[in-house]
Amino acid sequence: MISFILMVNKQGQTRLSSYYEWMDMQERVALESEIIRKCLSRSELQCSFLEYRGFKVIYRRYASLFFIVGTKADLDVRALDAPGSTAENYENELGLLEFIHSLVETMDRWAGSICELDIMYQLEQVHFLLDEMVMNGYIVETNKSNVLRPIDLIDRESKKTEGMFR
């Protein structure tokens, strides 16, 4: 399952973080900064996967922004195992690498060619979009139309309500 999805720029500044398993703030900060450091230390010629603290991490760089997905074995399987032992993580690295691209394509379709600043200004909408694609650490939707339909609906509603307050 996906444990977290991060968007971090090459200065190590987090632009979006979504965790599918609770982690407290200190852990998050440490994890994000260490992972981005690891990603930055790797060259274009190296593979897009790394292992970090038991996570299988898949990352992809778009201009200055890194999209990072961290995975672990399924929660159900881990619950089965005795503490300490590591359940096998069957996530498909290349599949997730392509999922990142699918996410970026979906965002592109939603807001035109999207850039780091776009994400920053529309943080909550990007969260909504991600929530449509990933739930409970699973990829639930990759059909772009299906993903964007509710987002557009929300958008339209919000314009209506905002109009009332104007």
Place this chain on the structure above:
Amino acid sequence: MSGMHLSKEFFELIKSIGESKSKQEEDRIILNEIAVLKKKLENDKPGSISTAIPGAPGGGVASSGNTLTTNKKKAREFLVRVLYVEMLGHDGSFGYIKAVELAASQSIVHKRTGYMVCACCLSPEHEFRFMLVNQMQRDLISSNLLESCGALIAVTSLITPDLVGTVSTQVIGLLDHNAETVRKKAIVALHRLYQLSPEAVPQNELIEKVRKMLCDRDPGVMGATLNVIESLARVNVAPFKDLVPSLISILKQICERRLPSEYDYHRIPAPWMQMKIVRILSVIGKNDVQASEGMYEILGDCLRKAEEAGINASNAIVYECIRCITLIYPNPVLLDAAGSSISRFLSSRSQNLRYLGVTGLASIVERHPKYAADHQLAVIECLEDKDDTLLRKTLDLLYRMTNPVNVEFITDRLLHFLRGSTDPYLKKDLTGKICTIAERYAPNNGWYVRTVTELFKIAGDLVDPAVATNLMSLVAEGTGNEDGDEEADMVLRKQAVELYVTLLASAPNRMNRVLVETLAWVLGEYGYLSSIMSLDAIIDGMCKLLQSGNTAKLGGGAPSTRRLILSAIMKMVSQYGSCPAAAAKVIDDYTKSSDPDAQKRCLEFQTLLTTAPHLLVEVFPVDASLEDVDVDENLSFLNGLVAEAVSNGARPYQKPEDDDDDDMYSGSLSAETANAFKMTPYEKPTQTYAQGRMAGMGSTNMGPGGAANTPLPPGGSPTHHATPNPVQAVNPAQPQLQLRNVANVWGKQAPLPPAPAAVSTPHVPAPASYGGVGGGFASPAPASYGGFGAPPTPAAAPVKTAEQLEKERLAAALFGGISATTQTPAAPPAHPIPVATPQMSTPMVSPPIPAATPVAAPVSAPAPAVTAPAPEMDLLDMGSWGADTGAMAVATPSTIDMLAPTPIAEAAAPAPPPPPAPPAQPEQTPAPASIDPFADAGLLDGITSAPLSSFGLSDAMGSAKFEYGGVAVAPLTITTPQFGERWGQCPSTHPVNVPSSSSASTLSKFMDICVRAGMHKVEEIAATNEGICACMAGGGTAVALVHGKISPFSGGQSRVDVTVKSTDPQLGGTLAMYLQNMIR
């Protein structure tokens, strides 16, 4: 887009965060922002009271009269700013309450923002999560599908285990919602609820829903459901087995592009769904031939189509297919296809594809090593790659490729990488892997000791303590097989000692506990063997180590570690003969130790040293660590005898729980663990001494174990005579085959077992089984005494001549080091041989009886036993000799010649290669005992006229139907599902583990054994090397089910794990015993 209605403030904030060039700058911005936000919140409070009053006081920051409470848009912006605060690593808890408030908003965008900020910020323990439940309940049943969706997302991320019950009904209700987007989220949310609290969401209900949702008319709902199925099936595959046709049909439709093109990604139809389905198929097809066969076609299609596309998304599908093909029941065509895909990946220039190639190769080589051969060069290249990730995966591949030939190279590589690694996860993983391959494939003991010690040095804190225990017993026991001569063992000990002496001399500043303890034990036991440092120098070194104030040097300096070092010093002082000043001081120091145990040891030692120094040698016997007597209070070693007696009609002794087989196993286990650190026995010096001596004398042992035997031998032996089935006669020898510690007891009363062996001799047609018998009871002794069985013997038993020793050595060579040493404790076999030879061909009924008596006699009179046994014991011993060589006697006309020890040795001289004693044995400590008896039989088969003996063997086997209550069992014809059903219903379980067997080295051999025993072959699963059989007794009143797993290792041997389940504990127990005998 709402992004266009940003307030200036928010716009400036994002701009400044975006432009900040350092973390410090960013922190400053955020800290300032926190102050601003808090101010807003404060202003909001009075404002909220006076919402009706325009221009409420304190509106400095809030630009207009609109407060956060009245202006939801402002509140939403406020929350996004709080989200930024949290995301950038600062505490935004002051604003959480606004998020909860906003979740109750009428507007969907505000509501979603409220839920989303809560999901990102509220810890599972946060009380606000509880406050949201009410709102979620309301939204779940809302008629607005956006609200339902928002609530389902919130449920997935915000519900805690204790709250599951509050929303589960509504979530289940939404599974039938009209909108597919709601159904899709509902099934995922329901799975989440099940993960949180399996009690609140019944599993069967969830499974039922999941199966229904898989057939949803909307592909998106189906796709989401696949996730849930995979996750659940990984835990319990049974409820999903019958979904294979549905899954295949779905996959087929996807592959044939029957899904709307919106699901395509780069012209590949729904790649993630394809991957998911293939992954689910791999879970279902694992260990299931039938299911696997059903998926071959679609997997082939799917793989081929993906191969054709040749882009990343399709390569991901190819990779998924490769993994699936290697996991399910193998199909050669698919495997070849997978192999060529792997080749393509490995030779790719894309590093990502090479990574997949390496992991794909790792998954295929484990079961199909031939595919590795083509890629040696590629693998070596990956090993030298600078990419850390690729390197790790390659190491994992190496680990899976390890075999006896390459183990040294691979272990070196892994150790090298371990040394340079800092990641604790990786270190732990590597440590485990090194231990596994070192144990499984060590080429020799010296290498093993060096490797494990090196591992201790690098990562001792991560090593399983059992590894240290194994290492110590290996040093103590030596090879214990094949060339089990004392010399080799001594060489090993010497190597180990030199290794640790060097370590002690170099005194690294940091040693971990396991290293210190192993060092202390090895030097304490065998320090005198060192040639590079004198014993007193070692004592000195140990004293320094103990006194060093640096606890890092002492592996943390736990009291138990200190005690171990103290004991080591004491042992060495005793070996040395006098107490060096340093040792005296240390011991004196520790008489004031705060650790009562250490204090007691030191006081005792001091007393001994001053009052009776001559006793020291006896308190600390040299090289006697294995001679401590384990009292097996369960008398589990007699179970075989009892079972046999019972099967011959004796009245069974009813224990209250009636569960003696389980006792046997747990007993053996605890004995094993109890033996872990061999320090304790020395606390009772006199007893240990007595027992050690007795054993050394080669006489029967009078220890508590021996005494416990007393009642049975006389009663036990007669029953053997009545044994109708020669194979059954093996029983008494059996239990101890795997019970290393119990073996002590057996070794000492070795004279007893010959009785059955000799008795069964008349049933000549089963020579092979005799070999087994002889080996069977012969082996336990060496298993326990190991290599050092020999030295005490010559010292203690003056009867032995050099000639005898030589013969023993030859016999050792012949019987893989095991039978030879057996005779050592039993009695010298030499002279009685001529006497006994005729007995081999004449009915052997009488000799064993007198033989048995003397065995019993010494039990009550230990002293005479030392001298008395010689003649009688010889006779007895002949029994074992006869048994050992029984096959030969039968196979060749010149019985006498064959029995004379020397010719045997000659005859067997070419034989040692065939006994497949693989290098792995020494570490699998229990293994040697069971290996060699069979090696004997195999060996005899090989050197004598093969047809005859093998005929004899099959004859014996043929008549080997398993009998229960005097009646042969009947095959129980059931199917695999029925088997599965009954499996759960059988109350009694009897595991049988044979660490190394050649009679059941393959699955079909094992199945043959079962079928010959009278069982029905239910299923043979070649993919996993597992088989199941069933039989019934008493006309169906009792049923026994057998599950066997064969794990082959090198040299034609296999580890065999059998589980016998039965409705009748007695049937199960005796069947388990029987199978254990047959599988050797």
